[in-house]
Amino acid sequence: MAEQFANLFEGVWWSSYLAPTILTILLILAITVPILLGVAYLTLAERKVIGWMQYRKGPNVVGPFGLLQPLADGLKLFLKETVVPSGANPVLFLIAPMLTFILALIAWAVIPFDDGWVLADINVGVLYLFAISSLGVYGIIVAGWASNSKYAFLGALRSAAQMVSYEVSIGFVIVSVLLCVGSLNLSDIVKSQAGSGFWNWYFLPMLPMFVVFVISALAETNRAPFDLPEAEAELVSGYNVEYSAMAFALFFLGEYANMILMSAMTSVLFLGGWLPPFDIAPFTWIPGPIWFALKIAFVLFIFLWVRATFPRYRYDQLMRLGWKVFLPLSLFWVVATAGFLVAFDLLPTAAQ
C-alpha cells in the first residue's frame, strides 16, 4: 500500500495528472482569495464613499477607521439561521445563491492580470466572459421562482428582462472593440492597446462605446440607478426577500464580485488592462497587476459615485434606454467601426 502510494508521486501519474491539478488549485486560490478580500472591502468602500459624498462618516466603529466592519458583518451573517420558507422549493431555493456566487467567481479564469498571468489563456476569452455573465440571470430568476413569493418573483422577472436587454448592447460594444483587435483572446486585446501611453487605449477612440459599456455594466450587475430588481420601495427587497443568513450573503457576495468582474472587463477592453498610462520610467517600474487593480478600483469608484448621485430609473425608461437608445447606437457604431477599418485598410490581420 505504502509502496503504491509512493509510486503515485513518480512517473506519468504525477507529472501529467497530480502536479497540474495541485498547481491549478493553488492558482485558483491565488485568484479567488484576493477577489473575496476585495469583495469584503468593496462593501466597506461603498459605505465609506457614499458616506463622504453625503457628508457623513460611514462605518467607523469596528476597528480603526471601521476596517473590521466587513469581518463583523460576515460573522453576523454566518451565525444567523438559514430559513427556508415552507412554501419554497428547497433544492432550487438553496442552489440559486450558490449559482450566483459560483458564476461570479469562475469568470475570473480568463482575466489576464499581467502578460501571461492568466489561469486559462483560451482563444475565445471574451465569449467565455460574455457567456458566463449571461448565465448570471439564472441565479436571480431561480431564486425568485423558488421563493414562492410574489415580491421575489416580480423582482426576478424584472431582473431577467433587464439583464437580457442590456446584454445585447454589451455584445455589440464588445464586437466593435474586437473589430479593432482581431482576436477574441483577452491578453491580445490588452496587447493591442500597448504602445506609447493612455492615448492608445480604446476608451479614447471609442468614447461613446466606453460610456455605453459602463452604463450597461451598471444595468447588468443590477446596480443603482438600475437596481429595479431589488427596489426596496416597491418590492420590499426583490428577489432576495425570502433569504437569510449565508444564502442572503452569497447573493451579495456574488453581486459585488460581479461588480469587480465588470470593472475588470472594462479595464481590459477599454483601459489597457495591465499597461501603465505612460510608457516611461517611473510608471513602468510599477508592476502590471497593480496598474490593473488601480484601474479596477477607478471603475468601481464610478459605480459607487453613480449610486450616490442618481435616482432610480422607472422600469419603462430603463427598457427604453436599453432597446431604443443603446441598441441602435451600438449597432451603428459596429457598422461605422467596420466601415472605417475597411476604408482606411486598418483591419488587424496579425492574429492567427
Place this chain on the structure above:
Amino acid sequence: MAFAGFMFYIFAAITVACAVMVVTSRNPVHSVLYLILAFFNAAGLFVLIGAEFLAMILVVVYVGAVAVLFLFVVMMLDVNFVELRKGVRNYVYIGAVIGGILFVELAMVATSWSLGPELASISLGPVVGEVHNTRSIGQVIYTDYIYLFQGAGMILLVAMVGAIVLTHRQRAGVKKQVIRDQVARSSKDEVTLVKVQPGDGA
C-alpha cells in the same frame, strides 16, 4: 487523452440524463432547468471536440437568451401539467409505433453509414492546430456559404418581423411617455404665476 475521454462520458451521461428528465419531470419549470443543464453539457461536448467558438455561442444564445425567455414563459403559465397528462394513455400506442419506426430508421442509418474516401480531401472543415476555429468558421461562412448564411439571416429577420406583427397590438387610450415632448417642455409654457388675493383663493 484519457482525461478527455473521461470528461466526454461525464458530459454525455449528464446530457442524456437531463434530456430524459426534461420529458419525465412533473414540474414544467424543472423541465426547463434540466433543458438548460443539457444545453450546458452539450457545450462541454463541443469544447472537447475543439469547437470552443460553437460551445460559447451555444451558451450565449441558447442558455443565456432563448432558455431565459422559455423559463420566463413557463413560470408565468398556470397550467396543471399532471392534468394534461391524463389523456396520454390514449396516444401511447401511436406514439410507440412512431417512435419505433424512427428508432429502426436511425439504427439502419447508423449501421450502414460510412464516409466516402474522397470526401476527406474535399472536406471544408478546419485543419486542427493550424488556425483557431473562430477564424476558420468565419472563413468558411463568409466565403463558400455566404449566400446560405445571408439567406438564413433573412429567414430569421422575416420570422422576427412576423412575430412582432402577429403579437403587437395598438391599444387606444394608453398613456405613454413621449420623451421628445417632455424634453421640449419649457417652464414658460407650463408654469403660470398667479397673484392670489387674500381670501379669494387661487
